[in-house]
Amino acid sequence: xxxxxxxxxxxxxxxxxxxxxxxxxxxxxxxxxxxxxxxxxxxxxxxxxxxxxxxxxxxxxxxxxxxxxxxxxxxxxxxxxxxxxxxxxxxxxxxxxxxxxxxxxxxxxxxxxxxxxxxxxxxxxxxxxxxxxxxxxxxxxxxxxxxxxxxxxxxxxxxxxxxxxxxxxxxxxxxxxxxxxxxxxxxxxxxxxxxxxxxxxxxxxxxxxxxxxxxxxxxxxxxxxxxxxxxxxxxxxxxxxxxxxxxxxxxxxxxxxxxxxxxxxxxxxxxxxxxxxxxxxxxxxxxxxxxxxxxxxxxxxxxxxxxxxxxxx
Numbered sequence: 001x002x003x004x005x006x007x008x009x010x011x012x013x014x015x016x017x018x019x020x021x022x023x024x025x026x027x028x029x030x031x032x033x034x035x036x037x038x039x040x041x042x043x044x045x046x047x048x049x050x051x052x053x054x055x056x057x058x059x060x061x062x063x064x065x066x067x068x069x070x071x072x073x074x075x076x077x078x079x080x081x082x083x084x085x086x087x088x089x090x091x092x093x094x095x096x097x098x099x100x101x102x103x104x105x106x107x108x109x110x111x112x113x114x115x116x117x118x119x120x121x122x123x124x125x126x127x128x129x130x131x132x133x134x135x136x137x138x139x140x141x142x143x144x145x146x147x148x149x150x151x152x153x154x155x156x157x158x159x160x161x162x163x164x165x166x167x168x169x170x171x172x173x174x175x176x177x178x179x180x181x182x183x184x185x186x187x188x189x190x191x192x193x194x195x196x197x198x199x200x201x202x203x204x205x206x207x208x209x210x211x212x213x214x215x216x217x218x219x220x221x222x223x224x225x226x227x228x229x230x231x232x233x234x235x236x237x238x239x240x241x242x243x244x245x246x247x248x249x250x251x252x253x254x255x256x257x258x259x260x261x262x263x264x265x266x267x268x269x270x271x272x273x274x275x276x277x278x279x280x281x282x283x284x285x286x287x288x289x290x291x292x293x294x295x296x297x298x299x300x301x302x303x304x305x306x307x308x309x310x311x312x313x
Contacts, residue, residue, distance in 0.1 A: 003301035005100070007139055010294065013052075014104035015266060017293040020051050021238070022263030026289050030244040039064060039196050047288030048083065054296035056080035058094045058288060064194035067153075073194075074098060074128060078295050090299050090308065094291065095128075097298070101290040103132040105237060105262065106215045109282045110188060111140040112265050112272035113233075114213045118187040119145045124179070124202075124222060125192035126151035126160040133190050133215075134164055138171055141188070146172045150182045152193075183207040189214050196221040197249050203227070213273075214281045219245070225253045232278040233259040237287050245285075256281075 005013075020026050027048040034042040046057040060076035067073070076094030081087065110118075118141050123130050126149055138144045147168075151157040154175070161173045176182045179202045183189055186209060201224040208214070208227055220228060228234065234256040236242050245251055260270035262282055273280060302308045 002307050003298045003305065005294075005298065005301070007104075007136055009297070010100045010104045011107060011139070013294050013297055014101050014290050015108055016052060017049060017101075017287070017289040018105065018108065018237075018263035019267040020049050020263075021287065021289050022261060022267040022269055025049075025051060028238070028288050030238070030241045031288075033248065035248075037063070037065075039194060041195065045286075045288035045291060047292045049289050049293050050083075052293045052296055053083060054080070054289075054292040055083040056292045056295060058097070058291045058295075060094055060098060062195065072128065078291060080292065080295055080299055088313070090302075091311070092295060092298060094295075097291055097294050098286070099128045099132050101294050102129055102217060102284070102286055103136045105284045105286075105290060106133060106190060106217070106282075107136045107140045108266050109215060109235070109262050109284065110137055110213065113235075113280045113282060114141055114188050115211055115273065115276055117143060117276075118213075119143050120186045121147045122182040122186035122189035123147060123149045123192070124151075124182060124190065125218075126153075126157040127192065129192035129217060130190075131160055131164060133192065134160065134173070135167065137188070137190075138168060144171055146174060148174045148176045148182045148186060150176045150179060179203055180207050183209070185209055187212055191216045191218050191222040193218045193222050195219055195250075199223075199225075199252070201225075205230075208279065210279075211275075211277045212279055214279075216281070216283050217285060219250055219283065219285070220253065227279075228253070228256050228281060230279065231256055231281045232275075233273075233280045235260050235262050235265065235280070235282040237262050237284040241285065241287070242283075
């Protein structure tokens with residue numbers, strides 16, 4: 001926050017990361033993961049983006065039951081390295097970076113894939129990702145008038161509405177009591193729920209509005225496969241990473257035919273929405289290129305402003 005990165009800055013940085021990924025001007029191995037408990041994950045996410053001189057690795061964790069210990073479900077650290085010497089430049093908290101770059105990817109997707117007349121959004125999950133998506137999506141969808149929110153913990157959804165409504169005076173935030181209420185008549189729906197090895201569909205296919213854009217950042221955990229299989233356009237952020245996840249048991253149905261990686265649409269290499277009645281699904285699970293590009297800018301601004309602390313190695 002002290003580095004002064006604002007939403008437009010984050011959007012531009014993530015746009016750079018997605019464009020460079022789409023044009024294959026990056027080095028980013030598929031995630032390496034550990035899964036200590038059922039439905040938990042620990043990801044090593046290395047990446048090198050020459051255009052941003054951004055090189056490093058994020059070590060991120062997601063433990064959905066952390067609320068039992070009064071801890072956030074997501075944690076992580078990032079190490080940035082000098083691309084000329086390999087020497088570590090800094091260690092930084094990856095929670096803030098993850099919280100900001102994930103909705104930025106969704107927002108950039110929304111700008112290309114949502115209907116232009118989008119007025120109603122649906123948000124599943126009112127944690128960190130839910131809050132950040134609610135704040136950012138109206139930046140790229142200026143006609144939005146209403147955002148419907150659902151969380152399995154009703155008090156969490158209530159808190160989101162209470163905290164964020166003053167920040168979004170032109171948008172009505174509504175806490176919903178049912179999953180169906182969120183989905184029906186929503187032109188864009190984001191799901192930021194627990195990532196499950198075995199999907200537990202909560203959204204009935206018939207509830208999905210014609211021409212909707214669905215933005216799951218939780219794989220197929222929350223959705224019926226029928227919905228995925230009938231998409232007119234299906235996108236992911238990284239096909240290589242999705243293939244990796246399938247080798248360890250996620251996405252048991254596989255993937256529908258792929259239209260594009262989202263970076264290809266952001267870069268103008270593949271088509272975005274072409275008709276109002278298209279059902280479009282874009283599954284962005286997160287990429288290391290996004291993390292290191294945002295992290296590198298934080299590091300540069302911290303250096304210029306005298307922020308941070310020198311640590312002995």
